[in-house]
Amino acid sequence: QVQLVESGGGLVQAGGSLRLSCAASGRTFSNYAMGWFRQAPGKEREFVAAINRSGGSTYYADSVKGRFTISRDNAKNTVYLQTNSVKPEDTAVYYCAASSKYSGSYYNNGRYDYWGQGTQVTVSS
Numbered sequence: 001q002v003q004l005v006e007s008g009g010g011l012v013q014a015g016g017s018l019r020l021s022c023a024a025s026g027r028t029f030s031n032y033a034m035g036w037f038r039q040a041p042g043k044e045r046e047f048v049a050a051i052n053r054s055g056g057s058t059y060y061a062d063s064v065k066g067r068f069t070i071s072r073d074n075a076k077n078t079v080y081l082q083t084n085s086v087k088p089e090d091t092a093v094y095y096c097a098a099s100s101k102y103s104g105s106y107y108n109n110g111r112y113d114y115w116g117q118g119t120q121v122t123v124s125s
Contacts, residue, residue, distance in 0.1 A: 008118030022096030038092035050106035
C-alpha cells in the first residue's frame with residue numbers, strides 16, 4: 001500500500017506560479033512511476049504530467065507543455081509539479097498517482113494503482 005498526500009494548492013492570479021508536492025509513504029518510492037492528473041468541476045479527470053521511476057523521462061499533456069514541470073526526489077519520497085504561467089482553465093483539483101506497472105500508457109489513469117486526496121488550485125483572471 002502506498003499513501004499519497006498532496007500539498008501546495010491555493011489561489012493564484014493568472015500568470016502566476018504554484019509548486020505542488022506529493023509526499024509518498026508505505027513502499028519504496030523509487031519503484032513507482034508517478035503522475036499528476038486534474039479534475040475541473042463538471043469535467044472528467046485528465047492527465048497532466050508523468051515521470052518514470054528514475055526521473056529520466058517525463059510526459060506532459062499538450063495543454064501544459066512548456067508551462068508545467070514534473071520532477072521527483074527519490075531521497076525525499078516526493079514528486080513535484082511546478083506550475084508556471086497559469087491560466088484560469090488550469091483551475092481544478094490536482095491529484096498525484098503512483099503506478100507499479102511496467103506497461104500501459106502514462107497518460108491513462110488506469111495505469112495508476114494509488115491516488116492522493118487532491119489539492120485545489122484556483123486561478124483567478
